[in-house]
Amino acid sequence: MREAAVIGVGMTKFGELWTKSLRDIFVEAGLKAIDDAGVDHIDAMYVGSMTPGLFVGQEHIGALMADYLGVAPIPAVRIESACASGGFAFRQAFLDVASGMNDIVLAGGVEKMTDGADVTYALSTAADQEYECYQGITFPGLYAMIANVYFERYGATRKHLAMVAVKNHKNGALNPNAQFQSEITIDDVLNATMVADPITVMDSSPVSDGGACVIVTTVDIAKKLNKPIIKVIGSGAGTDTIALHQRDDILSLNAVRIAGERAYKMAGIKPSDVNFAEVHDCFTIAELCIIEELGFAPRGKAAELIEKGETTLTGKIPINTSGGLKSKGHPVGATGIAQIVEVVEQLRGNAGKRQVKNAKIGLTQNMGGSGASSTVHIFKLD
Amino acid sequence: MREAAVIGVGMTKFGELWTKSLRDIFVEAGLKAIDDAGVDHIDAMYVGSMTPGLFVGQEHIGALMADYLGVAPIPAVRIESACASGGFAFRQAFLDVASGMNDIVLAGGVEKMTDGADVTYALSTAADQEYECYQGITFPGLYAMIANVYFERYGATRKHLAMVAVKNHKNGALNPNAQFQSEITIDDVLNATMVADPITVMDSSPVSDGGACVIVTTVDIAKKLNKPIIKVIGSGAGTDTIALHQRDDILSLNAVRIAGERAYKMAGIKPSDVNFAEVHDCFTIAELCIIEELGFAPRGKAAELIEKGETTLTGKIPINTSGGLKSKGHPVGATGIAQIVEVVEQLRGNAGKRQVKNAKIGLTQNMGGSGASSTVHIFKLD
Numbered sequence: 001m002r003e004a005a006v007i008g009v010g011m012t013k014f015g016e017l018w019t020k021s022l023r024d025i026f027v028e029a030g031l032k033a034i035d036d037a038g039v040d041h042i043d044a045m046y047v048g049s050m051t052p053g054l055f056v057g058q059e060h061i062g063a064l065m066a067d068y069l070g071v072a073p074i075p076a077v078r079i080e081s082a083c084a085s086g087g088f089a090f091r092q093a094f095l096d097v098a099s100g101m102n103d104i105v106l107a108g109g110v111e112k113m114t115d116g117a118d119v120t121y122a123l124s125t126a127a128d129q130e131y132e133c134y135q136g137i138t139f140p141g142l143y144a145m146i147a148n149v150y151f152e153r154y155g156a157t158r159k160h161l162a163m164v165a166v167k168n169h170k171n172g173a174l175n176p177n178a179q180f181q182s183e184i185t186i187d188d189v190l191n192a193t194m195v196a197d198p199i200t201v202m203d204s205s206p207v208s209d210g211g212a213c214v215i216v217t218t219v220d221i222a223k224k225l226n227k228p229i230i231k232v233i234g235s236g237a238g239t240d241t242i243a244l245h246q247r248d249d250i251l252s253l254n255a256v257r258i259a260g261e262r263a264y265k266m267a268g269i270k271p272s273d274v275n276f277a278e279v280h281d282c283f284t285i286a287e288l289c290i291i292e293e294l295g296f297a298p299r300g301k302a303a304e305l306i307e308k309g310e311t312t313l314t315g316k317i318p319i320n321t322s323g324g325l326k327s328k329g330h331p332v333g334a335t336g337i338a339q340i341v342e343v344v345e346q347l348r349g350n351a352g353k354r355q356v357k358n359a360k361i362g363l364t365q366n367m368g369g370s371g372a373s374s375t376v377h378i379f380k381l382d
Numbered sequence: 383m384r385e386a387a388v389i390g391v392g393m394t395k396f397g398e399l400w401t402k403s404l405r406d407i408f409v410e411a412g413l414k415a416i417d418d419a420g421v422d423h424i425d426a427m428y429v430g431s432m433t434p435g436l437f438v439g440q441e442h443i444g445a446l447m448a449d450y451l452g453v454a455p456i457p458a459v460r461i462e463s464a465c466a467s468g469g470f471a472f473r474q475a476f477l478d479v480a481s482g483m484n485d486i487v488l489a490g491g492v493e494k495m496t497d498g499a500d501v502t503y504a505l506s507t508a509a510d511q512e513y514e515c516y517q518g519i520t521f522p523g524l525y526a527m528i529a530n531v532y533f534e535r536y537g538a539t540r541k542h543l544a545m546v547a548v549k550n551h552k553n554g555a556l557n558p559n560a561q562f563q564s565e566i567t568i569d570d571v572l573n574a575t576m577v578a579d580p581i582t583v584m585d586s587s588p589v590s591d592g593g594a595c596v597i598v599t600t601v602d603i604a605k606k607l608n609k610p611i612i613k614v615i616g617s618g619a620g621t622d623t624i625a626l627h628q629r630d631d632i633l634s635l636n637a638v639r640i641a642g643e644r645a646y647k648m649a650g651i652k653p654s655d656v657n658f659a660e661v662h663d664c665f666t667i668a669e670l671c672i673i674e675e676l677g678f679a680p681r682g683k684a685a686e687l688i689e690k691g692e693t694t695l696t697g698k699i700p701i702n703t704s705g706g707l708k709s710k711g712h713p714v715g716a717t718g719i720a721q722i723v724e725v726v727e728q729l730r731g732n733a734g735k736r737q738v739k740n741a742k743i744g745l746t747q748n749m750g751g752s753g754a755s756s757t758v759h760i761f762k763l764d
Contacts, residue, residue: 001482021512044619051441052507053433057515059507060464063637063754066621067628073640075619076755077470078462082442088459092474099481100383101617125441130403133439235483237426237457239448246449255445258455372445373458 001098005222006230006379008037008215009341014329015179017209022056022112023068029211029334030069030108037215038225043102045069045076048089048109049333054122056115065108075102082126083282085109086212086336087237087366087375093216094235094377103221108213109338111331119207123332126369128243140204140283142244142370144196147285149251151198154300158198161284162189163306165202165326168281171313172323174354177338179208179329189284203284208329212337214344219382230344233361234269234378236262242372255374256293256367263376264295269361271295274378276318276346276356278339280367281325290365291319294376318356321346336366336375347381383480387604388612388761390419390597391723396711397561399591404438404494405450411593411716412451412490419597420607425484427451427458430471430491431715436504438497447490457484464508465664467491468594468718469619469748469757475598476617476759485603490595491720493713501589505714508751510625522586522665524626524752526578529667531633533580536682540580543666544571545688547584547708550663553695554705556736559720561590561711571666585666590711594719596726601764612726615743616651616760618644624754637756638675638749645758646677651743653677656760658700658728658738660721662749663707672747673701676758700738703728718748718757729763 010032012025020028026047034042045066053059059078066076079089086109093107113119124133127142150156166186172178184202192202222229238258241247247254264270271294279294281287288302296317297305305311311319322328322342325335343362345351351359360381367374392414394407402410408429416424427448435441441460448458461471468491475489495501506515509524532538548568554560566584574584604611620640623629629636646652653676661676663669670684678699679687687693693701704710704724707717725744727733733741742763749756 023512051435053504054435054441056511057503057507058511059433059436059462060509060624060751060754062463062470063621063750064510064624067623067625067754072621072623072754073636074621075473076621077474077619080441080460080462081444088444091457092459092477095474095477095481095483098483099477101477101480121439122435125435125439127442128446129438129440130405237459239445239454239456239458241449241454242442242446243449254455259457368445369442372442372449 002100003219004094004097004216004232005219006214006344007217007222007225007227008033009344010036011177011212011338011341012210013177014208014210014331016114022052022058022110023064025112025209025211026065026108026110027068029213033213033215039104042071042104042106044074044096045106046089046092047078048085048336049078049111050080050082050085051122051125055117056112081373082368083332084336084366084368084373084375085333090337090340090377091235091237091375094232097216097218104217106213106215107337109334109336110211111333112209113207113331114209131243140196140199143283143285144199146250147198150285156303158190159186160303160306161203162186164284164287165189167312168320168324168326171321171354172327175323175328178323178327179206180327199283205282205325205330208331210329210331210334212334212341214337214340228348229382230347231380231382232377233380234263234267236260236376239373240371242369244370253289253293253371255371256290256365259374259376260294263378267378273361274363275359275361276321277363278320278322278342279365281320282330294365313354313356321354321356339364339366343379347379384482385601386476386479386598386614387601388596388726389599389604389607389609390415391726392418393559393594393720393723394592395559396590396592396713398496404434404440404492405446407494407591407593408447408490408492409450411595415595415597421486424453424486424488426456426478427488428471428474429460430467430718431460431493432462432464432467433504433507437499438494463755464750465714466718466748466750466755466757467715472719472722472759473617473619473757476614479598479600486599488595488597489719491716491718492593493715494591495589495713496591513625522578522581525665525667526581528632529580532667538685540572541568542685542688543585544568546666546669547571549694550702550706550708553703553736554709557705557710560705560709561588562709581665587664587707587712590713592711592713592716594716594723596719596722610730611764612729613762613764614759615762616645616649618642618758621755622753624751626752635671635675635753637753638672638747641756641758642676645760649760655743656745657741657743658703659745660702660704660724661747663702676747695736695738703736703738721746721748725761729761
């Protein structure tokens with residue numbers, strides 16, 4: 001396999017982008033990434049998007065975005081794995097470069113969720129329609145079940161979930177691309193409207209529009225372009241049962257654990273070598289479970305880690321320095337790529353007021369549905 | 383890049399599969415391919431599907447199919463490029479093996495179109511919604527415009543289109559997996575209900591359910607398994623403007639030409655070295671244009687090639703020996719993989735009554751929308 005590096009990143013502001021269409025959003029992010037990379041062409045493109053068909057009535061967006069970005073006739077294709085579409089799009093771009101097929105590849109993600117579609121229905125297509133959605137359950141309900149078992153088994157409380165939201169909003173307040181650039185308090189979360197007990201609206205990531213793109217190339221080309229070398233040292237992906245009730249233990253996110261193990265193995269590092277991470281906090285409880293699956297805390301100990309402040313910007317393992325899905329926003333297909341944008345900005349030392357000190361190795365974890373698919377990527381400043 | 387080979391193929395019958403769900407269809411094809419390959423595991427999976435979200439309300443089908451096929455936690459992801467989803471899924475599986483990331487990879491395609499969704503709307507999401515569909519045009523209309531310009535410029539007639547349908551039905555009548563296993567006449571086509579002048583319903587591929595899967599591995603592993611070595615010697619992909627009116631010439635399928643040129647270059651062969659091909663005859667006129675873009679006939683001469691019988695089973699370059707989309711059926715996401723199933727069966731000498739003599743090199747061409755994306759793959763019996 002050829003070694004690969006990320007040499008360009010770009011994203012739109014996340015939020016309710018009323019004046020921008022799906023293609024406008026992608027093209028804005030794509031041009032920023034190409035400009036940042038300083039390349040005069042790209043050889044292929046992967047577009048992560050969950051369900052543009054249901055959100056805006058448009059499929060075939062690999063070709064569409066290549067056309068509107070002005071890069072046709074290059075190979076371009078859409079990658080879908082629900083909310084992990086961005087992470088998988090990056091993985092395919094990485095494999096394309098690693099294989100030797102193409103040298104400079106764009107991995108992007110985009111979603112336009114606020115255009116009037118039935119968002120709850122569209123998102124529910126990430127779960128098992130036959131065994132979950134048709135019975136009336138939605139994603140807040142699925143994660144609420146996980147949270148209740150977590151509380152029962154490990155003695156954590158709603159306050160621990162609230163700490164995740166408060167920390168992520170604090171980081172998001174420092175991110176000019178975040179949907180919500182405002183701090184919140186524990187009480188704001190505890191007193192917020194209940195969606196599915198114990199998940200409140202402030203435990204939930206928002207409905208967002210947004211796009212993000214990165215440029216992947218070989219390490220040799222990155223060196224010739226005189227770019228900071230942000231190496232892709234690990235790539236892992238995994239799957240699990242799509243329906244939550246079919247798992248041996250609904251607290252085990254096997255896809256996340258396996259994706260992490262594979263990425264660590266490929267990178268030749270252990271969890272304690274990671275300096276900071278962007279993880280998939282679609283609901284606050286997810287951040288706790290993921291922290292454990294990735295080995296940043298022992299099983300059942302994520303709440304303690306968070307309580308001690310170890311996941312803040314100055315903690316032992318800063319998590320979601322960008323604000324995470326909760327505060328930065330969650331345009332589902334774009335999320336996995338936006339995580340990589342943040343990690344690259346941190347590794348380059350360009351993260352401004354939310355800069356993590358001594359950031360050398362960063363990790364991204366992106367997840368689909370209630371954890372039926374996940375990618376993990378590890379990046380190192382060379 | 384590591385050399386790759388196809389060692390297993392499987393597909394369902396194409397048609398109106400009322401008693402089978404999306405997942406049933408995929409699992410049936412997947413188990414057949416795994417069984418045919420004689421492997422005890424697969425390492426990763428790519429699922430081509432155009433719009434299961436609009437057809438049956440289910441996205442995230444990479445993970446879903448891994449779960450139901452019993453292969454989770456392996457990496458699995460959906461690939462979408464409208465009707466070229468299958469071709470692109472194969473390409474990603476090929477790149478995965480070529481990169482060295484995984485050794486035994488399943489590439490599949492599936493679509494369930496007859497479950498009550500608005501099929502015309504769902505398919506229209508492959509075109510440019512903003513500039514085409516909202517103006518009222520559908521795919522028969524787009525291909526009708528291409529056909530009219532073709533007639534005007536090259537003097538071809540509706541009879542030439544009909545010859546494509548007649549030939550493909552003749553082949554399909556010999557294929558037990560085809561949706562329509564019956565021959566038709568030129569008059570059947572000419573007298574059929576007009577959809578968009580000059581395209582009749584008998585110039586159009588049908589609405590179908592179906593699935594197809596193939597297993598890709600390294601040539602080394604294929605040899606160890608004592609399987610016939612069907613090498614992937616060429617892989618090309620290309621894109622074009624998504625809207626037809628934005629092309630310099632609406633008769634030029636640039637994505638097809640470029641995908642073909644890249645595949646030929648990689649394979650180190652020329653069009654005349656290809657013994658037979660499966661091409662994307664979503665409408666009869668498409669087969670004529672594609673024959674020219676792939677170099678099997680000079681520009682404007684495809685009608686003559688067909689008239690001379692050179693694309694029949696015993697001709698110089700048999701086209702769509704399986705029956706093509708017209709007769710075999712067109713469950714959109716499955717089509718690109720089913721083309722590969724046919725080519726492998728032909729190269730193995732297992733195509734029964736539709737066997738092409740001296741089949742050593744076969745080509746597959748799979749296209750999205752009105753040609754905004756295309757893949758071409760070339761296979762050689764070692």
